[in-house]
Amino acid sequence: MSTQLTINGKSHQVDLPDEVPLLWVLRDEIGLTGTKFGCGVAACGACTVHIDGEAVRSCQVPLSDVWGDVTTIEGLGTPDAMAVIQEAWVEHQVAQCGYCQSGQIMQAAALLAETPNPTDAEIDDAMQGNLCRCGTYPRIRAAIHTAAGKMKES
Amino acid sequence: MASLGKIARRTFLIGSAAIVGGVAFGAYYVTRPAPNPLKPAEGEAALNPFVLIDQQGVTLFAPRAEMGQGVRTTWAALIAEELDVDPDAVRILHGPAATAYYNTALVGDALPGKGYDKSDFMHGVAETLGVFGKVMGMQVTGGSTSMIDGFERMRAAGASARETLKEAAAQRLGVDRQSLRTANGKVMAPDGAEIAYGDLAVAAAALDPIETELRPATEWRLLGKSQPRVDMVGKTTGTAEFGIDVRLDGMKFASVRMSPRHGGMIRFDASQATGMPGVEKVIDLGTGVAVVANNTWIAMQALDAIDVEWDEAPYPPETDQIFAEIASAFDSGPNSTMRDDGDATKTPEGATELRAEYRVPYLAHATMEPMNATALYSGTRLDIWSGNQAPVFTARHCADAVGLEVEAVDVHTTYLGGGFGRRGEVDFAVLAARVAREMPDTPVQVTWSREEDMQHDFYRPAAIGRFRGAVQDGKAVLLDGDIAAQSCSQQVMGRWLGAPAVGPDKITVDGAFNAPYAIPNFRIRGYLAELAVPVGFWRSVGPSVNGFLLDSFVDEMAHAAGRDPLDFRLQMARAEWEPAAACLETVRDMSGWTGKTPDGVGRGVGFTYSFGTPVAQVIEVVDEDGTIRINKAWIACDLGIVLDRSIVEAQMIGGMNYGLSAACYGEITFSDGEVEQLNFPDYDAIRMHTAPVTEVAILENKAYISGAGEPGTPPSMPALGNALFDLTGTRARDLPLNKHFDLLI
Numbered sequence: 001m002s003t004q005l006t007i008n009g010k011s012h013q014v015d016l017p018d019e020v021p022l023l024w025v026l027r028d029e030i031g032l033t034g035t036k037f038g039c040g041v042a043a044c045g046a047c048t049v050h051i052d053g054e055a056v057r058s059c060q061v062p063l064s065d066v067w068g069d070v071t072t073i074e075g076l077g078t079p080d081a082m083a084v085i086q087e088a089w090v091e092h093q094v095a096q097c098g099y100c101q102s103g104q105i106m107q108a109a110a111l112l113a114e115t116p117n118p119t120d121a122e123i124d125d126a127m128q129g130n131l132c133r134c135g136t137y138p139r140i141r142a143a144i145h146t147a148a149g150k151m152k153e154s
Numbered sequence: 155m156a157s158l159g160k161i162a163r164r165t166f167l168i169g170s171a172a173i174v175g176g177v178a179f180g181a182y183y184v185t186r187p188a189p190n191p192l193k194p195a196e197g198e199a200a201l202n203p204f205v206l207i208d209q210q211g212v213t214l215f216a217p218r219a220e221m222g223q224g225v226r227t228t229w230a231a232l233i234a235e236e237l238d239v240d241p242d243a244v245r246i247l248h249g250p251a252a253t254a255y256y257n258t259a260l261v262g263d264a265l266p267g268k269g270y271d272k273s274d275f276m277h278g279v280a281e282t283l284g285v286f287g288k289v290m291g292m293q294v295t296g297g298s299t300s301m302i303d304g305f306e307r308m309r310a311a312g313a314s315a316r317e318t319l320k321e322a323a324a325q326r327l328g329v330d331r332q333s334l335r336t337a338n339g340k341v342m343a344p345d346g347a348e349i350a351y352g353d354l355a356v357a358a359a360a361l362d363p364i365e366t367e368l369r370p371a372t373e374w375r376l377l378g379k380s381q382p383r384v385d386m387v388g389k390t391t392g393t394a395e396f397g398i399d400v401r402l403d404g405m406k407f408a409s410v411r412m413s414p415r416h417g418g419m420i421r422f423d424a425s426q427a428t429g430m431p432g433v434e435k436v437i438d439l440g441t442g443v444a445v446v447a448n449n450t451w452i453a454m455q456a457l458d459a460i461d462v463e464w465d466e467a468p469y470p471p472e473t474d475q476i477f478a479e480i481a482s483a484f485d486s487g488p489n490s491t492m493r494d495d496g497d498a499t500k501t502p503e504g505a506t507e508l509r510a511e512y513r514v515p516y517l518a519h520a521t522m523e524p525m526n527a528t529a530l531y532s533g534t535r536l537d538i539w540s541g542n543q544a545p546v547f548t549a550r551h552c553a554d555a556v557g558l559e560v561e562a563v564d565v566h567t568t569y570l571g572g573g574f575g576r577r578g579e580v581d582f583a584v585l586a587a588r589v590a591r592e593m594p595d596t597p598v599q600v601t602w603s604r605e606e607d608m609q610h611d612f613y614r615p616a617a618i619g620r621f622r623g624a625v626q627d628g629k630a631v632l633l634d635g636d637i638a639a640q641s642c643s644q645q646v647m648g649r650w651l652g653a654p655a656v657g658p659d660k661i662t663v664d665g666a667f668n669a670p671y672a673i674p675n676f677r678i679r680g681y682l683a684e685l686a687v688p689v690g691f692w693r694s695v696g697p698s699v700n701g702f703l704l705d706s707f708v709d710e711m712a713h714a715a716g717r718d719p720l721d722f723r724l725q726m727a728r729a730e731w732e733p734a735a736a737c738l739e740t741v742r743d744m745s746g747w748t749g750k751t752p753d754g755v756g757r758g759v760g761f762t763y764s765f766g767t768p769v770a771q772v773i774e775v776v777d778e779d780g781t782i783r784i785n786k787a788w789i790a791c792d793l794g795i796v797l798d799r800s801i802v803e804a805q806m807i808g809g810m811n812y813g814l815s816a817a818c819y820g821e822i823t824f825s826d827g828e829v830e831q832l833n834f835p836d837y838d839a840i841r842m843h844t845a846p847v848t849e850v851a852i853l854e855n856k857a858y859i860s861g862a863g864e865p866g867t868p869p870s871m872p873a874l875g876n877a878l879f880d881l882t883g884t885r886a887r888d889l890p891l892n893k894h895f896d897l898l899i
Binding site: 016017020021023024027028029031032033034035036037038039040041043044046072073074076077078079082086089090093094095096097098099100101102105123124125127128129130131132133134135136137138139140141 | 221222223224380382383385386387388389390391392393394395396398399401407431432448449450451452454520521522523524569570571572573574601603604800804805807808809810811812815833834835839840841842843844845847848
């Protein structure tokens with residue numbers, strides 16, 4: 001039952017049953033707690049990570065089905081070296097309770113990778129699966145636009 | 155800004171204490187039954203400072219739950235403002251559970267009285283009576299009270315620490331204290347010499363703390379300006395630690411399954427669960443079961459495999475029966491009559507009378523972070539890690555649950571992944587403590603599934619409002635409201651203190667009896683339903699009910715009077731309380747309100763006064779091929795004194811979206827005694843594409859500072875209902891609105 005995973009560029013050997021979702025491998029086995037548990041049924045987006053660059057709900061991906069390299073919020077940037085999108089989040093002071101923001105940022109990062117200058121409608125489409133009970137949506141939208149602008153410059 | 159008279163009358167004193175290599179400062183209440191918390195009596199080890207200076211630097215304590223409202227940032231700024239330190243250059247901690255950190259404003263606000271008409275005298279009385287918060291050990295974050303509680307006390311703590319450090323420097327340098335300045339954590343002499351606070355800390359500890367006047371607002375460096383939140387980088391990089399993120403050496407992962415009927419357990423069979431790979435232990439909790447495993451998901455799977463027979467619910471099993479019980483409360487006498495202006499028993503002659511009944515459902519908090527806590531029990535000690543709004547109560551109840559004295563319990567409060575009142579309860583920590591007791595010397599994290607969380611909430615009470623109003627010559631001449639609901643305050647006090655609160659229940663009628671409207675005959679009576687459905691404090695509490703009940707009916711009265719709904723409210727507010735009127739005028743001007751909307755567009759206004767803060771909102775809805783979308787919103791609020799505009803704006807928008815989520819989709823119902831909603835697909839919320847574009851105006855017309863965390867919620871619900879009436883001509887008298895309208899999802 002040993003499974004090999006590449007997470008944030010690092011190789012991990014995991015000894016858990018095949019059906020354990022990636023979310024719980026990350027959180028309880030690897031100790032990467034930036035990815036959050038919210039609903040367990042892909043209804044809130046708090047557990048969003050990238051697999052080969054694609055935003056996925058890690059609560060729905062069994063360990064044995066992880067098909068590529070995993071990137072979590074910790075792999076996107078660090079407090080001392082934040083990604084451009086994270087800098088935009090700080091600039092707009094987006095987070096309130098902050099619990100959903102890892103998932104919001106991972107979802108937005110995937111959107112920007114595919115659509116470098118998204119319209120409001122495209123942001124609506126890409127982000128509507130990510131719930132925020134604090135209601136930070138206006139600042140998330142503003143931060144995505146800012147990040148898009150900065151990424152174009154750089 | 156505090157007046158001199160206010161400072162002279164204030165009820166707290168400054169204390170200081172020597173610590174290893176430094177000094178601690180605190181501000182504690184004079185009218186307290188406990189001694190200076192900085193100088194504990196023999197046998198008491200607690201040191202509960204707000205400022206601690208040692209060789210490691212400066213540490214500020216913000217012992218309030220950071221659940222997204224920005225309290226850690228602004229609380230620290232209050233101290234840093236007077237202490238002359240840069241919030242970036244100091245450590246900011248929550249600190250331990252401590253009665254010294256009690257919240258005076260929370261209890262002061264529980265006094266009867268409309269609030270907005272508080273005279274200076276009444277304000278003083280409220281502060282003094284706040285001492286009951288101490289009696290009850292109420293280190294609680296809630297009621298939008300943190301800034302009211304901390305506004306003077308934290309600045310005074312910072313100012314006293316600064317002056318005492320200056321005195322230590324003055325003695326060392328042989329100069330007069332008045333000749334010294336302070337900035338960036340240093341004392342500066344006229345000759346340019348600088349001494350870091352840390353180098354003065356030991357000497358300062360030998361001095362009596364010096365009290366001084368607070369700086370006027372015109373000299374503020376930090377307050378009144380938006381500060382970068384101290385939690386922002388952590389929450390943006392996945393490094394902020396929530397309760398669910400606590401990781402300890404050798405920790406096990408557990409989950410629980412309690413009765414979905416909130417009653418007892420008849421029997422269970424765990425034979426399918428015990429052999430599952432990764433499962434370490436099944437624990438009989440009497441009213442439910444816990445599974446301890448090497449992974450949270452495995453624990454949840456094992457719980458699902460347990461066959462359980464649950465006892466019946468201690469309340470009627472169907473929603474209709476529960477509402478019938480609530481309605482029957484009208485048959486008994488009123489619990490309260492907190493407003494009784496004029497004579498509401500008869501309808502003025504010649505006036506047009508209207509009557510309506512409104513209903514709102516039970517609501518779940520649905521914090522993004524499901525309930526959880528981590529516990530380590532050693533036989534003689536218990537450590538609890540949790541995001542919570544009430545650490546002292548958490549410690550006390552966990553101690554009782556495992557048979558220890560409260561002194562043997564340490565509560566470590568993390569960030570909260572949403573609170574909204576839910577994390578003022580102690581149930582999730584107590585369950586973790588009980589599981590840990592069965593796993594001595596092994597730390598255990600107990601995480602609830604979303605389904606467990608939603609089925610085991612302490613719900614916002616459902617309510618029924620019966621209103622009779624009358625209008626004459628375009629004016630309101632009568633408003634008589636009867637409101638029936640379970641009392642959440644009685645239940646919460648019962649759980650916190652072991653004895654339910656008694657007497658007139660302010661919360662059931664809050665937001666209705668104290669509506670700042672001048673109506674010559676105005677009566678509000680509350681009726682308490684005796685039901686065992688678990689209920690609790692939900693963001694904005696009573697006004698979350700009464701904002702919709704009362705202000706929707708006021709809208710009906712405006713239409714019956716043939717008046718513009720905003721103008722109708724404005725006239726009543728202007729005659730009662732000018733700051734309320736100013737909010738309505740501001741939101742009218744911001745939104746370009748004309749009282750008329752094009753086809754396919756509807757607008758509604760909502761106004762409420764809650765937690766000392768008047769808030770007016772205009773909401774615009776649009777019909778897009780038969781589907782209705784909330785397009786725009788405008789908010790005007792008055793906090794008296796704005797300490798951080800960015801945070802207040804975020805709270806106003808967030809509070810509104812929380813209210814709109816409930817208004818559109820939120821409903822907890824019961825069948826066979828069980829809550830029918832299990833997860834977000836059954837209990838949705840406003841999302842990116844359904845949130846309105848929003849503008850916020852923050853006014854400072856009123857005399858006292860008030861809170862921002864909750865007051866944005868109540869007016870959103872009537873504003874939306876009124877907008878939908880404007881768009882469709884259909885008046886919804888119950889929530890959620892998706893039962894009546896085809897709302898965008």
